[in-house]
Amino acid sequence: MNPIDVSVIIPTFHREAQLLEAVGSVLAQKGVKIELIVVDDSPEGSARSAVASVPDPRVQYVLRPEPSKGRPALVRNDGAKLARGRYLHFLDDDDILEADSLITMSRALDAAPKAGMAFGVIKPFGHDQIVLEHHQKYFAKATAAARRMRGPLQLSVNLIFRPAIFVNSACMARRTAFESAGGYDPEIPICEDADLWARIVRATGYVFVDRPVVRYRTGAPSLMHDLSESDEKLHASYRRIHEKYRQTHGSLHFLAMKVWARTGLR
Secondary structure (H helix, E strand, O other): OOOEEEEEEEEEOOHHHHHHHHHHHHHOOOOOOOEEEEEEEOOOOHHHHHHHHOOOEEEEEEEEEOOOOHHHHHHHHHHHHHOOEEEEOOOOOOOEOOOOHHHHHHHHOOOOOOOOOEEEEEEEEEOOOOHHHHHHHHHHHHHHHHHHOOOHHHHHHHHHEEEEEHHHHHHEEHHHHHHHHHOOOOOOOOOHHHHHHHHHHHHHHHEEEEEEEEEEEOOOOOOOOOOOOHHHHHHHHHHHHHHHHHHOOOOOHHHHHHHHHHOOOO
């Protein structure tokens, strides 16, 4: 019996070069027993040969029977169903784990057995200096906001009603908390991670790891990098997220938290 500490799940779509960098950062992690599940969302299985070039038994390649058509929740949930680890880490295929990030976050969760998730600091990188500086300023403010958070309710409300203070690749979930939450909502086109983490945080609490855990690639084409605030997918996603929150907690609570987020959470 060789139990897995962390299952790392990487959804991928036509980004083989970046994927291999992400895979390398996972396999270089020390101090934890890992498995790596790469879920290919391309119809032709474009990442198969790239993953096959990595001779490591900890790596598993999975081709989805049908492409998700731009719904990453489906791809991530597929990977989670195969996971055997105590903890789950969902890494985007263009991001890179910092050294020792998995052991740091898993130890943080070990030390807080009631917490359902942990997240850490994001370190942006990229070739476009203007774009990079924008993201560096954004995540510096996000880190400051994370340090000011006082409890699960405040963080969950922040995730629902405010700009994100972390990215999906910076988070680790306790597998039991992920399963209890029902995983990512496939009906949310984008920002499905904000919905998931808000639900887990509200139900079980969280741990903030105040050190860089992931290098976030800026400037590359992706669902998130190409978003604008007028994008209908973004509005559709938050309409569903807000309606779910309203149905779960009631209209009065929804309105009170919305006002708090706009006036008190700065």
